[in-house]
Amino acid sequence: MSYTAPIKDMLFDIQHLARIDEIARMPGFGDAGLDTAAAVLEECAKLTQDVIAPLNVAGDRDPSSFKDGAVRTTPGFKEAFRQYAEGGWQGLQHPVDFGGQGLPKTIGAACGEMVNSANLSFALCPLLTDGAIEALLTAGSDQLKSTYLEKLVSGEWTGTMNLTEPQAGSDLALVRTRAEPQADGSYKVFGTKIYITYGEHDMAPNIVHLVLARVSGAPEGVKGISLFVVPKFMVNDDGSLGARNDVHCVSIEHKLGIKASPTAVLQYGDHGGAIGYLVGEENRGLEYMFIMMNAARYAVGVQGIAVAERAYQHAVAYARERVQSRPVDGSMMKSAPIIHHPDVRRMLMTMRAFTEGCRAMATVAAAAYDAAHHHEDAEVRRQNQAFYEFLVPLVKGYSTEMSLEVTSLGVQVHGGMGFIEETGAAQYYRDAKILTIYEGTTAIQANDLVGRKTARDGGQAARAIAAQVETTEAELLASPSDDAKAVALRLKAARQAYLDVVDFIASQAKADPNAAYAGSVPYLMLAGNLVAGWQLARSLLVALTPEAQAQDAAFMQAKVATARFYAEHILVKAGATRDAIVGGAASVTALPLDAF
Amino acid sequence: MSYTAPIKDMLFDIQHLARIDEIARMPGFGDAGLDTAAAVLEECAKLTQDVIAPLNVAGDRDPSSFKDGAVRTTPGFKEAFRQYAEGGWQGLQHPVDFGGQGLPKTIGAACGEMVNSANLSFALCPLLTDGAIEALLTAGSDQLKSTYLEKLVSGEWTGTMNLTEPQAGSDLALVRTRAEPQADGSYKVFGTKIYITYGEHDMAPNIVHLVLARVSGAPEGVKGISLFVVPKFMVNDDGSLGARNDVHCVSIEHKLGIKASPTAVLQYGDHGGAIGYLVGEENRGLEYMFIMMNAARYAVGVQGIAVAERAYQHAVAYARERVQSRPVDGSMMKSAPIIHHPDVRRMLMTMRAFTEGCRAMATVAAAAYDAAHHHEDAEVRRQNQAFYEFLVPLVKGYSTEMSLEVTSLGVQVHGGMGFIEETGAAQYYRDAKILTIYEGTTAIQANDLVGRKTARDGGQAARAIAAQVETTEAELLASPSDDAKAVALRLKAARQAYLDVVDFIASQAKADPNAAYAGSVPYLMLAGNLVAGWQLARSLLVALTPEAQAQDAAFMQAKVATARFYAEHILVKAGATRDAIVGGAASVTALPLDAF
Structure with missing residues (x-):
């Protein structure tokens, strides 16, 4: 395909x-x-x-x-x-x-x-x-x-991120890999790292591992973690490759998807110690790792959009070609391509709207990142940084969760053919499932959203986004377009639902953390839904302008239709999500542990 | 596991x-x-x-x-x-x-x-x-x-259902397999059937194929389809096996899941014709096939519940054992089993509530089937038959769709381990994906629900269920229990949403079929959600009785907690589904075909 x-x-x-x-x-x-x-x-x-x-x-x-x-x-x-x-x-x-x-x-x-x-x-x-x-x-x-x-x-060498150990997944406080300082300022690294993507491969002559480890005598927990560079091959002063370092791949995983990407178990220091070099200062490893993580989290969100787009294209092609059953409206008296059937359209529109909505969200997040790093005005940089940081868990969490639904629909559009591996639709479904897990599961993204991004400032950054959404609503309502008005209705309801949840999360995060965190993932989904729907609403406003219509009327018409579909079929779920978070917090943890 | x-x-x-x-x-x-x-x-x-x-x-x-x-x-x-x-x-x-x-x-x-x-x-x-x-x-x-x-x-031999052909999946009007009458009253069958589950295997000495085919000269479309028995081995008068019949497996499929179940391509009549025997009358094959299909559809719904239960048990076991991070409420000062984390609880409760809700729905459907076939009073039989028939697409469609969500959550609870095939959680995720497809996709179930089960009687059977739900609401409201009152609130709102949709579907099915069928799958999901939530509400009422409490207080407590969770986190979505169906029908088909 x-x-x-x-x-x-x-x-x-x-x-x-x-x-x-x-x-x-x-x-x-x-x-x-x-x-x-x-x-x-x-x-x-x-x-x-x-x-x-x-x-x-x-x-x-x-x-x-x-x-x-x-x-x-x-x-x-x-x-x-x-x-x-x-x-x-x-x-x-x-x-x-x-x-x-x-x-x-x-x-x-x-x-x-x-x-x-x-x-x-x-x-x-x-x-x-x-x-x-x-x-x-x-x-x-x-x-x-x-x-x-x-x-x-230059891509001559490649890099890796080594965080996870068998006992330390989301919980990096449990990292045990240790680094012993050497007389020459280097360290010897000992330990086992798992789930190392491209931890070993034949696509480049050297691999540069970035590794979390504890220097001997460091404090327990996350405050005692440092970051090291451990190259697969040592590098001579002239830049040429030297001796093989003591880091070795001992196996790769047999996975549900992304099978071409080798997921390595790396053993450090079994033959005397892997030579490593401290990055920055000792015990600040987690802080540096978060820099990589934030870049990677954003990128994984983009992966969700990417696999959704591919699954959508695959499904559209099949729906145009597969002939099965007459249209329900009697418009054809013989079997028609299945794209004529309303439920197939519903599935394709859902796939398309999710994909375009998340792409729009990711693009504005990227623009905020650029402004946060390059704008001349420090206050503008600060605002953009806050906006970007708020959006990272949404781009990561919402775009990857939606990719599960989209790739599942992609299989469904194919019917029985979707379940046959040769068709290719099933690969996207299998590949996508890692996206809600690696670089921090959706729950980890949601913890970040609740803790660092919402509770810490009492919901200020969260409410600032709602204020921007409200501006878009006013623009929609000022438009003579029915499409704009229909979108405004759903956008307003979703914004109000979101604000109710922000209030709830901000007030409960300390008072009743179980209640706040019981709603953490639904809050992330609601916030992602709102921001994606908001960006499609902005898109609709652009698409309705005479300039845009003159430029490419068919494209703009499709953008309007997609934005309205998103509002009426996806954004519309916001109120129920709010009701579940705010009204249903206690029932999440009501079942006694031994009753499961 | x-x-x-x-x-x-x-x-x-x-x-x-x-x-x-x-x-x-x-x-x-x-x-x-x-x-x-x-x-x-x-x-x-x-x-x-x-x-x-x-x-x-x-x-x-x-x-x-x-x-x-x-x-x-x-x-x-x-x-x-x-x-x-x-x-x-x-x-x-x-x-x-x-x-x-x-x-x-x-x-x-x-x-x-x-x-x-x-x-x-x-x-x-x-x-x-x-x-x-x-x-x-x-x-x-x-x-x-x-x-x-x-x-x-006795299970000495096994049976199959042969409907699908490469060009005829959901659309049986396109069946081309043909049957030529022979002088002895038998037929010779010629054609290719695909997706034949256990169409060939080594678990029994004979396989009895039930095959849809067209007798030479039969009308076109579904009115010209007949049903035949075609045994793998001919059967002698004394019941012993005779000659090999001319039906042969030419390949089996390479599938996403249920890999142990052979999915055969069967070739009929390549060596002179497969001997077949007419079941019932000519051209009534589809009618008989629907009898098998209805039994099979119900059974596939049960498969959804079954795989959800297995995934739930697997996830609970992992969540009890995997130690990672401190509880957010500060109740433990060291890393705890992840079942202590609210979002893990939310995932496990979602899995549990879906499974128990659908099991309850399937069980009452089975009871209706029994009464429809065995009750002494004809009117009671008729009512139960109508109830059962209404429930079959819900049991099939809703229980299998929920199994996709449940098995996905099952992987998610495992984090990175879930993506590794050796863990076993991924198998349920892969296996479950066929359930929304075979024996009629969810869209086909929804067509049945809209057309035969709702529009045909103007929504009468659908409203009869709502009336029963209302009785349960009254019982909940009469209870002094806060849990009962909380469930009543959500049940009432869901029933009203459902009634709005029934009115919409009943009025639009002929007037604007595209609008009615655009909401067909969401209607099925809403109806399934309501019925499952209703049965859990009935369960809660039972569990609150002194007799039940005396019998097994812990079990009844868990039932109450699960029913309330279902109402507050799943049933609560009913209103948004209604809004999408009733308010968003036009946007499903608004995008022009060439814009996809």
């Missing part, structure tokens, strides 16, 4: 919702405006459609395999990654100083979506490498930067 | 919701009351827990395989099926005249759930055999009955 990058929709969001031309005027972006975005997206579409997407099914059927400590990736992956690296795609958003292109995240996120739509398993290698780059940029010494950054940014 | 049959919950439903003692007094049931139910369930629990459940993982890892026209099932399946047959389980609900036990469906459904919880793939063989038995009982000649029924009822 081929993939066609949704460039038109991406550029619509980049132009009208993210306002790329304002971003382009910020220092450091060198006029990377709409024309640049369009050119970059066109190039990225070629690579992803022609080179990376065709490897997606192969990766599922002939996945990464492990033998004698080595991982062989799916045939074709290594060559495709070379093309990706040589095209400069790994460095797209990274600093020019280290060989990157320094483009806004607003553009980078769209490219990230394409790579992930093409091939979720493939895309994980650059995704984790981005995380390693972020950590080194933030906290690495000049020595570490000069040794590793250019090679990572 | 072991399986423990939820006998206590099943007997609660059988006793209090289905009122087995009333069923036991009906002619033909020979006092098969609560004691019989308890004894049968205990025996079934032993077989399923000890023999069938241990083969579930093996079936996934070493599935059915195909070679040279033969299918080898997973090692152990054949022996387990022998035990199943020898225990008399295949004949549990079938007539004593043909060697069955003649027990009520109310008891049989609970046993069916156990077999399916133990092993969804294994259970499909008896499930399809039941369908074949039903068809022969209804329309088979005495000759066919005497040749085939005892062998099927």
Whole structure:
């Protein structure tokens, strides 16, 4: 099944919702405006459609395999990654100083979506490498930067994030991997890390592991965790590769999906100790790790959008072609392509609306990130940072949860064929299931939303978003369009539901934490639903303008229809979510533990 | 992962919701009351827990395989099926005249759930055999009955249902398999059938295929379809097996789940014609097939409940054992089993409430079936038949859709471990996905609900259910219990939402069929939600009685907590579903076809 990058929709969001031309005027972006975005997206579409997407099914059927400590990736992956690296795609958003292109995240996120739509398993290698780059940029010494950054940014080497251990998943306080200081300032690292994506592979000559460990004598819990660079091969002063370091892959996992992406168990220090280098200061590892994590969480949210888009395209193609039963309205007296049946339309519209809504949300989050880092005005930077930080758990949590529903609908549209692996629809369903789990489960995102993003400031950042939504409502109500009015009705109800929940969460987080956290995931879903619906409402307002209509009437008409569908079929759920959170907190924990 | 049959919950439903003692007094049931139910369930629990459940993982890892026209099932399946047959389980609900036990469906459904919880793939063989038995009982000649029924009822042979062809899935009007009348009254059958569950296997010496085909010269469309028996081996007059018939398995499918269940492509008549025998009259095949289908649809609904129960048990066991992070309420100062975390509780309660709600719904549907067939009063039979028929699409559609959510939550509770195949949680997620597809997709169930079950009688049967719900509301409001009052609030709102939708569907089905059918699946989900919530509300009323409390206070307490959770977190969604159906019909089909 081929993939066609949704460039038109991406550029619509980049132009009208993210306002790329304002971003382009910020220092450091060198006029990377709409024309640049369009050119970059066109190039990225070629690579992803022609080179990376065709490897997606192969990766599922002939996945990464492990033998004698080595991982062989799916045939074709290594060559495709070379093309990706040589095209400069790994460095797209990274600093020019280290060989990157320094483009806004607003553009980078769209490219990230394409790579992930093409091939979720493939895309994980650059995704984790981005995380390693972020950590080194933030906290690495000049020595570490000069040794590793250019090679990572160029895609010559790849990076990994090593957090999880068998007993330490979401709970990093339980990390046991230890690091012993050496006389030369380096450390020897000992321990076992699991779930290390691309922890071992044959696509690059070196792998740079970023590893959480405890320095001997460090405090217990998360305050005693430090971050280390542990290269697979030592690096000589001239940049050439030296001895093999004492970090070894002992197995890879047999997984439900993303089978081409090797998920490694890495053993550190079984033969004398793996040589590692401290990143930043001792015991501040968690703080640095959160920088990687936040970048990665956003990127995983984009993965949800990406797999949803791919599943949607696959389902639409089948629905156009599969002929079965007469239309219920009697418009054809013979069996018709199933896209004529209202329930198939409902499923396709649900898939489409979720995907476009989350794409719009992710794009405005990316724009906020760009402004938070590049705007000249410190207050504007601060506001954008707060907005971005509030949105990260929504982009991650809501976009990935919706991808489960969308990929499930994708199978459903195919009927019996969807359950047959050869069709390909089932792969998206299997692949997507990891997205609500890794880089922090949906519950972990929701804890972040409740604790750090809502309760800490008493709901201030949360209410600021509602105020912006209200402005959009007023614009919708001022429009003569029935579509705008219909959307305004649902948007208003959803905003009020959201505000009720924000009040509840802010007031209960300390008073009755069980009640607040019982509603944490539903709150995340409600907030994500509101923000996605709000961005589609903004899209509808743009699409109704004469300028937009003149530019591409059919596209704008579709945008209006999709926004209204979202409001009437998805945003409409907000009130029930509020009622469950606010009215049903006690029943979540009422059943005694021994009654389960 | 072991399986423990939820006998206590099943007997609660059988006793209090289905009122087995009333069923036991009906002619033909020979006092098969609560004691019989308890004894049968205990025996079934032993077989399923000890023999069938241990083969579930093996079936996934070493599935059915195909070679040279033969299918080898997973090692152990054949022996387990022998035990199943020898225990008399295949004949549990079938007539004593043909060697069955003649027990009520109310008891049989609970046993069916156990077999399916133990092993969804294994259970499909008896499930399809039941369908074949039903068809022969209804329309088979005495000759066919005497040749085939005892062998099927005893489990010596197995049966299949052959509907689907490559171009004819949901749309049976497109069936092309043809049957040529022979001089001796038999037919020669030619064609290709796909998706034939246990269409070929090594678990029994003969397979009895029930096949839809067109007699030469029959009318086009569904009015020209007849039903045939085509045995794998011909049967001699003395009942011994004769020549191999001309029906051959040419391949089996590579599927997302239920891998141990062979899904065959069967080729009829490539070597001169497969000998078949007409069931009933020519051109009435679809009518007879619907009898099998209705039995099978109900049974597939039970499969949804079954896999949900198994996923729930698996998730609870993990949540009790996995230690990760401190409780948010500060009740423990160290990392705790994750079942202490509110969001894990929310997930487990959602799984539990869906499962118990759908089990309760399925049990009352089974009781209605029993009364419809055995009650002495014709009017009572008629009412129960109408109630049962209304419930079949809900049992099938709602219980299977909820099983997707439940098995997904089951993976989620496991975190990263859930994505690793060795854990076993992912198997339920993969297995469950077929349930919303086969024996009629959820959309097909919803068409049945809208067309035959609601529009045809102008919503009368639908409103009769609402009237019964209202009676339960009054009982809840009369109770001094806060739990009862809280449930009454949600039940009333859900009933009103449901009535709004029934009015909409009944009025639009002819006037604007696209609008009515755009809301068909949401209507099914709303109706299923209401009925399951209603049955849990009835359960709560029972559980609050002094008699029940005296019998088993802890169990009754859990039932109350589960019913309230269902009302506050699941039933509460009814209003939003109504708003989407009634207010959002037009936006389902607003996007032009070429804009997808």
